[in-house]
Each structure stands twice: as C-alpha cells, then as structure tokens.
Amino acid sequence: MVGMRDVAKKAGVSLSTVSLVVNGAGCVSDDMRERVAEAMRALNYVPNELARNLYHDRTNTVGVIVPTIRHPFFATLAAGLQRELSERGLRTMLCSTADSGTGEAEYVDMLRRHMMDGIVMAAHTEHAPDYWTSIGRPIVGFDCYLGEGIPSVGSDHEQGGRLIADLLIHNGSRHVAMVGGPCRQFHDLAQTPTGEVRQTESPGNTTFPTVRYYLTLERELQRAGIRCEYIEAGEVADFQGCATAMRELFDRFTDVDAVVSSDIGAACCVQEVFRRGMRVPQDVQVVAYDGTYLTDMAGLRLTAVCQDFDALAGTAVARMMDAIEGRPVDSAGDVIPVSLREADTTRR
Known part of the structure; x- marks a missing residue:
C-alpha cells in the first residue's frame, strides 16, 4: 500500500511537507505543492481520510x-x-x-x-x-x-395556532377537536383533569414547543366562545393510534365540526369522515399541521399550516x-x- 513516505521519496521532499499538502495546512510553496500532487497522481496515492480528520479534529x-x-x-x-x-x-x-x-x-x-x-x-x-x-x-x-x-x-407555533384560530372563527366553527400526542410528553407542563395542557414553568423553554400551537389555539377559541377538546392519540410513530383516536372522537362527540391534527392525523380524520358519510369541509373542517406531501394525498387537498x-x-x-x-x-x-x-x- 502506498503511503506518504513513498510520496515524499517520489517528490523529493520531506514527510512533513507531504503531510502539510495532504491536510491543507501550513505554508507550502506552489511549486512544492505541485511536486507532491504529481507524485500522488503517479503513485495513485489515496489520502487516509481518518488520519486527515484526526489531524483537523473533524470527522465531517x-x-x-x-x-x-x-x-x-x-x-x-x-x-x-x-x-x-x-x-x-x-x-x-x-x-x-x-x-x-x-x-x-x-x-x-x-x-x-x-x-x-x-x-x-x-x-x-x-x-x-x-x-x-x-x-x-x-x-x-x-x-x-x-x-x-x-x-x-x-x-413559530404560536403563529400557527393563531392562523388556525382565525380560520375556524371566521368559518363559524362551534366545536373544535385538537388531536395530538400523549400529554405526558409535555413533562414541563401540568395536565388539568379535562386533559387540557397548561404551561407551568419556563414559558420560553418548554421541551416540546409544538404544544404552543395547541395552547394558543385553545386560548383563542375559548375567547371566541368556541368549545374545544384535546384528544390524545398514540406516539409519533403510532399511525394506527391516530386512526383509532379519530374513530373514538366521532363516536364520543357527534357535534364536532372542525378537527386539527398533524398531517397523518388529518388524513386519518378525512377517511373517518368519509366512512361516516359526511363531507369535508361542508360537515367537518379538517386542518393539518405540518404541510408535508401527505396533505395532497389524503383523498383531497387539505387546508394546512405549512412549516418551511x-x-x-x-x-x-x-x-x-x-x-x-x-x-x-x-x-x-x-x-x-x-x-x-x-x-x-x-x-x-
């Protein structure tokens, strides 16, 4: 295997000069650099990336x-x-x-x-x-x-909550359901008996900032006199949990006329609404929060808060x-x- 010593011998320079050229460090003249490069090409020398990274204290x-x-x-x-x-x-x-x-x-x-x-x-x-x-x-x-x-x-999840609130208030919603992850994820938040989440400390430093859109949306809806619920679905990887939550939501609340959830939750909601013979948005408004490609693949193009x-x-x-x-x-x-x-x- 060809090493730097071989390159140094071929180029007629010191081993330290070859090391400086390979690692792009130090002051080496253009002529010397070209001699080393020519020797490397002639010998088909491939620099040891691990050694080079150690030299720079980088792994890239x-x-x-x-x-x-x-x-x-x-x-x-x-x-x-x-x-x-x-x-x-x-x-x-x-x-x-x-x-x-x-x-x-x-x-x-x-x-x-x-x-x-x-x-x-x-x-x-x-x-x-x-x-x-x-x-x-x-x-x-x-x-x-x-x-x-x-x-x-x-x-800006607080902005997202306000955008959704403005939309639902303008469209005349009366009973809104927010479907998201388990409240226990918000471990610096307190949970009320009704399942609502409330900030208790470090208002700027919550470990789960996406909860801010739920909190903002809830606050704005309550100010407008609109009933709202927070429904727990499964963990983020539990897609079936979203589908189950949507089915149980409509079994429990027959008057819900708007649902806000992640893109996956919103897609599951659309399917459940269709299964029950209802229409989107005439009977139930569905708002997705994320704006990924899934919002165009749920059977119709969903209203969505889009993250950039x-x-x-x-x-x-x-x-x-x-x-x-x-x-x-x-x-x-x-x-x-x-x-x-x-x-x-x-x-x-």
Missing part, C-alpha cells in the same frame, strides 16, 4: 436524531438536513429512535468520543438540560429546548456550522414563520 459527519423516519414530517426534515449538510461537505448519520430502539444515548456517546462533529437533536427527550450541556460538543436542538447555550431552531422545511433545515445547519467552528451562539433561538394554505373548495 453530523448525527441527525429523529423519532422515526416513517413519519412524513421527519422524513422531509431529514432529507432537507442531509441536503444542507452535503452542500457543506458533511455527511449525515441518521438515528431514528423509535425504529432502532436504542434511543439517543448511542449517538451522544459517539459525539462525546469525537466520532462525529455534532448532533441535530430533533426527537423528544426527557433528559434534563444539564445532561445536554455537560456534553460540551456541538448540538443543535430542533423544536426542543436542550439547555442554556445550546442553539435551537423551530417554527427549507428554512428550518438551512437554519439548523447554519447553527451547527457556527457551533462546530466556535462562533457565538444566539441563546434566543431561531423561530421560523409558518404559513396557512387553504384547500381549494371549488374542487369538492
């Missing part, structure tokens, strides 16, 4: 942790992150906690041992902030607060590069606006 690999890649939101997000990382010469190592069953501990351990340059944490975590801050390596939280000094990126995946992925990767390269971190976090896309009712 970033871990992305999501709950499951089966979910259209996280599949779309992961694709965007991989594209943005690739454009910066970085590889993506994907961890799906629900699908692998190992959780994030394995990846955190790899980060501690410098086997990757950083982690984008996009899965729900129950670890306390001091767990994440003690790692001391580049981490970016996506839609989660991980601790002081750790950058975070997410959508390009901006979310681009901002998360920009913050990761800041962390890797030691630039100052904005502790306030990045909040990306959402938009409301109403369905074309003329096609129904």
